[in-house]
Amino acid sequence: MRIVATGLLVVMAVVYGVSRSQEAAYPWVGFVRAFAEAAMVGGLADWFAVTALFRHPLGLPIPHTAIIPRNKDRIATTLAQFLRDNFLIPRVVARRMGRIDVAGAAGRWLANPSGIGQGRLRRGASRLAVDMLESLDQERLGGMVRAGLSSQLRQLQVAPLIGKGLHAAIAENRHVPLIDAVVRWAGRTVEANEPILRDMISSKAGSVLRWTGLDENLGNAILDGIYKLMLEMANDPEHPLRAKAEEGLATLAIDLQHDTPVRAKLEAFKNDMLANPALGDWWQGVWENIRTSLLKAAQDPEKLMAGKLGEALRQLGTSLQDDPRLARTINRFVRRAAVGAASDYGDGIVRLVSDTIRGWDADTLTTRLENTVGRDLQYIRVNGTLVGGLVGVVIHTVGTVL
Numbered sequence: 022m023r024i025v026a027t028g029l030l031v032v033m034a035v036v037y038g039v040s041r042s043q044e045a046a047y048p049w050v051g052f053v054r055a056f057a058e059a060a061m062v063g064g065l066a067d068w069f070a071v072t073a074l075f076r077h078p079l080g081l082p083i084p085h086t087a088i089i090p091r092n093k094d095r096i097a098t099t100l101a102q103f104l105r106d107n108f109l110i111p112r113v114v115a116r117r118m119g120r121i122d123v124a125g126a127a128g129r130w131l132a133n134p135s136g137i138g139q140g141r142l143r144r145g146a147s148r149l150a151v152d153m154l155e156s157l158d159q160e161r162l163g164g165m166v167r168a169g170l171s172s173q174l175r176q177l178q179v180a181p182l183i184g185k186g187l188h189a190a191i192a193e194n195r196h197v198p199l200i201d202a203v204v205r206w207a208g209r210t211v212e213a214n215e216p217i218l219r220d221m222i223s224s225k226a227g228s229v230l231r232w233t234g235l236d237e238n239l240g241n242a243i244l245d246g247i248y249k250l251m252l253e254m255a256n257d258p259e260h261p262l263r264a265k266a267e268e269g270l271a272t273l274a275i276d277l278q279h280d281t282p283v284r285a286k287l288e289a290f291k292n293d294m295l296a297n298p299a300l301g302d303w304w305q306g307v308w309e310n311i312r313t314s315l316l317k318a319a320q321d322p323e324k325l326m327a328g329k330l331g332e333a334l335r336q337l338g339t340s341l342q343d344d345p346r347l348a349r350t351i352n353r354f355v356r357r358a359a360v361g362a363a364s365d366y367g368d369g370i371v372r373l374v375s376d377t378i379r380g381w382d383a384d385t386l387t388t389r390l391e392n393t394v395g396r397d398l399q400y401i402r403v404n405g406t407l408v409g410g411l412v413g414v415v416i417h418t419v420g421t422v423l
Contacts (some may be wrong), residue, residue, distance in 0.1 A: 022396040022398075022400065022403075023399050023401035025399065025403065026064070026068075026399040026400075026402035026403050027402075028408070029402075029403060029406050030061065030064040030065070030068070030402075030406060031058075033057045033060040033061045033406060033410070034061055035063065036053065036054075036056075036057040036062060037057035037058050038055060040053040040054035040057060041054050047068075049398070049418060051421070052414055052417055052418070055413040055414055055416065055417030056410040056411070056413050056414045056417075057410065057412070057413075058413055059409045059410050059411075059412055059413020059416070060407065060409045060410030060413065061406075061407045061409075062409055063405040063406050063407075063408055063409015063410065063412070064405055064409065066405060066409070067401050067402045067404070067405030067406070068402050068405075070401075071398050071399075071401055071402060072086075073085070073086040073087070073088060073191075074088050074089055075087065075088075075090070075387045075390070075391055076090070076387060087383075089386065089387060089390060090383035090384075090386065090387055091281055093378065093381070093383060093386055094379055096378065096386075097158070097374070097375045097376075097377075097378035097379045098375055100372045100374060100375070100377035100378065101371040101372070101378075104370070104371060104374060105367060105368075105371045107190075109246070109363045109367035109370060109371065110367070111360045111363050111364045111367075112362065114359050114360050114363040115356060115359075115360045118356040118359050118360070119356060121352075122348070122352060123343065123351065123352055123355045124341045124347070124348035124349075124351040124352050124355075125342060125348060127338070127351075128337075128338045128339070128340070128341030128342040129338065129339055129342065130335045130338065131335060131337055131338025131341065132338030132339050132341075132342060133338075139154070142277055152335065152380035171295050175289070175291075175292065175295060175296060178284075178288070179287065179288070180277045180283070180284040180287040180288060181277065181278050181284070183277050183287070184274045184275070184276070184277030184278035185274075185278060187270060187273065187274040187277065188274040188275075188278070189269075191267065191270060191271055191274065196267065197258070198268055200263055200266055200267070201255065203266075204251055204254045205253050205255065206264075207251060208248070208251040208252075208255070211244070211248070211251070215244060218240070218243075218244065219240045221245070222240040222243055223240060244411055250262070259311070305386055347389055353397065
């Protein structure tokens with residue numbers, strides 16, 4: 022557009038020269054000459070005005086030119102204050118956010134993520150997530166997460182939680198499968214280690230029993246008794262040993278909540294586990310698996326949205342659209358968060374804008390503002406050339422008539 026505007030000015034100069042040389046032979050050419058002459062004046066005047074905003078015309082230090090570079094600091098202050106007064110005041114942010122239905126927009130996107138324009142948005146978000154995950158230091162991030170988790174677990178009193186959970190399980194008979202599993206495990210363990218148990222019984226038996234071969238009968242009797250006991254405990258919910266086990270669990274639930282030595286032992290065991298390097302290595306492997314899964318999910322958003330997570334997100338989107346109370350709650354939370362951010366960080370944002378503009382050199386500021394305004398600056402020159410020409414024709418016509 023700068024070339025077009027300058028080219029139009031050159032064309033007017035050529036037309037002026039030609040028409041002036043032919044005006045004596047052809048009087049009507051006077052109107053063409055008047056148009057071209059006034060167009061040159063208008064084009065040059067607007068070129069001077071546009072150029073004077075950003076720099077000195079022809080490099081000459083003419084007063085009141087290069088207006089923007091000379092007032093760079095004042096522009097920075099004024100622009101920052103404009104942002105502060107019109108955008109970053111909590112009252113203004115609250116009023117603007119009150120007209121935005123964040124929950125509804127999120128609900129529509131979640132319920133129909135494949136709508137027009139949504140695929141590109143999802144792919145862009147996917148690429149952003151992949152870039153972020155790949156750019157983060159695996160060891161450092163894993164260590165940070167591990168340290169944060171360990172710190173939270175050290176502060177957490179696990180004994181009362183386990184005690185309350187065990188008490189609730191006993192009250193609702195949810196401990197019965199646990200006892201059944203223990204009984205079955207004990208039976209399988211005895212069966213798997215039967216040769217060892219027989220050798221133990223034989224070694225503990227007297228030499229007379231071994232000499233007479235009665236040690237084998239003793240081993241059979243003991244093992245048969247154990248098998249019978251396990252079978253009775255498995256089949257009889259009212260078995261006395263099961264009752265003893267339930268009584269022990271109930272006592273443990275109470276002790277975990279109220280017995281200080283028992284709670285201290287469990288906390289010490291927890292801290293020893295957290296301090297064990299093997300647990301750290303295990304967690305590092307878990308974190309790497311999580312990170313790998315996140316990368317795979319982010320790299321294939323279509324597959325992710327087609328799975329269970331996608332179905333859950335679509336249900337959430339439907340709820341956000343159909344549940345007014347939930348939508349109001351989310352919109353209120355977003356509004357308060359935005360207002361809080363404006364209140365806490367508004368002055369910082371203003372200083373950032375002001376200091377950034379002040380830090381630019383004059384050429385950078387001039388170039389960025391000129392490029393931001395863009396083609397319209399050159400349209401001013403084009404319009405000045407054409408309007409000046411029309412005014413010249415009008416003046417020439419009036420002079421000819423009078």
